[in-house]
Amino acid sequence: MEPDTIREGYLVKKGTVLNSWKVVWVVLADDGIEFYKKKTDSSPKGMIPLKQAVLTSPCQDFSKRTLVFKVTTEKKQDHFFQATHLEEREAWVKDIKRAIVCLQGGKKFARKSTRRSIRLPETVNLSELYILMKDQDTGVKEMKLEKDKKLFNHCFTGDMVIDWLISEGKVRNRHEGVMLATGLLNEGYLQPAGELSKTAVESNTESVFLDETDAMYYFAESGFFCEGYSSDEDVLVKEEFRGAIVKQGCLMKQGHRRKNWKVRKFILRDDPAYIHYYDPTKGEDPLGSIHLRGSVVTAVDYVPDAKRHDIEGNLFEIITSDEIHYYLQAATAEERTEWIRAIQVVSKSGK
Known part of the structure; x- marks a missing residue:
């Protein structure tokens, strides 16, 4: 019997x-992980067995x-994958873990109820805790x-995080709070903002989170940005980064000059309404x-000047108010619909 496909999508692989x-198209089956150079390739570039x-x-x-x-095979071969955002990594990790467990027990793959808590070694579900912390009414x-002559937006201090953890009964004291916050920092849910917190993260101490009023942090999925006068990496003065993240993920994009298609990571923000695109293999x-x-965004059946070997299907077009045309391709029809709806909402409501 052919193995069942559990999940597929773009990931960055070492x-x-x-x-x-490099960006590869990854297919998770119930017995292994296949990765392809292109989504349209008929044969995989490699296969990672999940048994043991x-x-x-x-x-x-x-x-x-x-x-x-990281996925380490039975023969001690390491394979490294990088996701574009937290939710994506969590989804892949959860399904791969489940597939490995099912293989070991000789069972057919089946997802557990999402209502059940994912038990981490510390018996704390950091994903659920992160969602609670981000709540606009009851969170941090x-x-x-x-x-230092800079204005940090959408951030909070280290002592505020510990105060919240204690007030919500998540920890018994500040020492426990620092350990739990360090876990959130290590997993990427919290990010350091400013020199003090960044220096602590780069140290090799057990607790890299600082319970201090001068140590600043921000949520990974927030609209954090910093205004200032120095030239260091914290300074981000562009208005277009102020908006909260509405949607993000990988899409194929046609280049404006060479008209070739490449996988890009897209982040859609509102108020002001911008979509930024990145090389998913590189920095931020x-x-x-x-x-x-x-702008106007619509589904299209073809791209006028696309090369013959370019793939078809799930295409859509963004036409800006300046009459600039952008051609994009989603992996599935459902994904295309989701992106079009999200962009339409932002283009009407955002500044």
Whole structure:
């Protein structure tokens, strides 16, 4: 019998021979992981058997890369994958773990109820805790904080996090709070903002989270940005990054000059309405942005000047108020519909 496909999508994978990271199309079956150079390829570039495999997440082998998880095969071969955002990593990790467990028990793959808590080694569900912390009414309050002639937006201090954990009964004392917050930081749910918290993260101490009024942090999926006068990496003065993240993920994008198609990571923000696109294999600096206010987005059947070998299906077009055309392709029809709806809402409501 053919193995059943459990999940598929774009991930960034580290080469097994070279150290380069490249976008691949990944298919998780109930007995292994196949990865393809292109989604349209008929044969995989490689296959990772899951029998007796071990999954490590988060994987912190790479200091400058977050959202990485590792699959170690029975023959002790390591395979590293990087997701584009937290929810995506969690979904892959959860299904891969389940597939490994089912293989060991000789059972057919079946997802557990999402209502059940994922039991971590510390018996704490960091994913659920993160959602509670982000609640606009009862969570940790995001603020504008000024330090060293810079204004940090959508962030909070270390002591605010510990105060919240204690007040909500998540920990018994500040020491426990620091350990739990360190776990959130290590998993990428919290990010350091400013030199003090960044220096602590780069140290090799057991507790890298600082319970201090001067140590600043922000939620990974927030609209954090910093205004200032210095030239360091914290400074982000562009208005277009202020908006909260509405949707993110990988899409195929046609280049404006060479008209070739490449996988790009897209982040859609509102108020102001912008969609930024990135090289998913590299850092956090965007390759470009599209101002969506007054734009039109529609599904299309073909791209006028696409090359013959370019793939068809699930295409859509964004036409900006300046009459600039962008052609994109989703992996599935459902995904295309979701992106079109999200962009339509933002283009009408955002500034």
